[in-house]
Amino acid sequence: MKLSRRALLGGGLAVPLGLGLSPFLALRSSLANAASPSIAIVMNSGEASVSVIDMASHRVVRTLPTMREPSHWALSPDRSKLYIADASGNALFIVDPRNGTSLGHKVIADPYQLGFTPDQRYLVINALRINYVDVYRSDDLTLVKRFSPGEMPSHLGFSPDSRWSFNSMQESGTLVSFDLTNMTIRWKSELGSTPAGVLWHNGKVLVCVMGSDHVAEVDPVTGDVLRRVKTGVGPHNVFLTPDRRTLYVTNRVGGSLAALDAATLELLRTYPLHAGGPDDISVAPDGKLWVTLRFREQVAVLDPASGNYETIDVGRSPHGIFLSTQMSRPGFVTAENL
Structure with a gap:
């Protein structure tokens, strides 16, 4: 189903299920999730x-208008709201993550990428x-601290203990780490041209360097680059599967998806996506990968065993993607921990 294009108006994270809820409310939420049809929510950055x-029929059933440029998402701590950043x-647009209906919005200065601390x-x-x-404070979204660490802050990740954040600066070519206990900058590390996706993994920080062909593995204490792992041209973002066995890297410039061994970072397989500009990924319960294709106005549903995929037409420049099936998973659920 092809959507009509809207005229342009101009120019993830960790929460255990039921945290902060009574057992009854958590059970009611779980039952409600089970009763709702499974949906994918796709942010069309170029179409507002x-x-x-x-997810069953692969048909677009609803289109929600935003202001200008929806990009990434984060679940509220109680999992009742999906916050969508409109830079x-x-x-911040607020959507019910179970059924994809609008719950309003909140004015926030230029939100592009976002995430709750663990x-x-x-x-x-x-x-x-x-x-x-x-x-911001997560309970009332009041501003606690504003940093000016570099040009074009892009993606982010956290240490599991919530002490440190790691934020890529695309135009500055750096990764910056912040201490969230005393609100200071810990270090800045030069990574190369256009660093983007960030993921804490096995005690290290992985950063996609989009102006190159590799992912940098960074020491979280010192900021030193420990090694560079080739994945393909223009790696944009990196994702960890629920079984923690595979890392997927979207090579947006090269139009491919790279599968890495999560333990060794060895390149296992490359999936061509025909110059689609793959960006973000979610994994469905059947193991298929739902991948946004920025350059083709589509979402690919890819079988990692065969490499075959089918596509679903969405809006212009699809960016972030959230699957409601992620709601049933316990533990740490973010845009990068699939």
């Missing part, structure tokens, strides 16, 4: 819209256009 897809629209104390937002990293 969000596509809601029925140049200066808003202890759910803070929501950290990268404001890519205005060059800020903002730290």
Whole structure:
């Protein structure tokens, strides 16, 4: 189903199921999730819209308007709200993650990438256009600290104990680490051209260096680059599967998806996606990968065993993707921990 294009108006994270809820409310939420059809929520950055897809039929069932540029998402600590960052629209759009209906929006300065700390104390937002990293209280979204660490803050990740954040600066070519206990900058590390996706993995920090062909493995204490792992041209983001056995890297420039052994970072397989500009991924319960294709206005549903995939037409420049099936998983659920 092809969506009509809207005129342009201009120019993830960790929460155990039922945290902060009574057992009854947690059970009721679980039953409600089970009763709802499984959906995919896709952020169309170039069309100021969000596509809601029925996962069983692969059909777009609803299109939600946003302000200008929806990009990434984060679940609220109680999992009742999906926050969608609308950068140049200066808003967080709020969507029910179970059924994809709109719950309104909140004015926030230039939210591009965002994530709750693992202890759910803070929501950290990268404001890519205005060059800020903002730290908000997660309970009422009041601003706690504003950093100006470099140009074009892009992606972010956290240490498991919530003490440190790691934020890539695309235009500055750096990875910056913040101490969230005393709100200071710990270090800045030169990585190369256009660093993007960030993931804490096995005690190290993985960073996609999009202006190159590799992912950098960084020491979280010193900021030193320990090694560089080739994945393909223009690696943009990195994702860990639920079984923690495979890392997937979207090579946006090269139009491919790389599968790495999560233990060794050895390249296992490359999946061609025909210049589609793969960006973000979610994994369905059947093991298929739902991949946004920025350059083709589509989502690919890929079988990693065969390499075959089918596509679903969405809006212009699809970016972040959330599957409601992620709601049933216990533990740490973010955009990068699939």
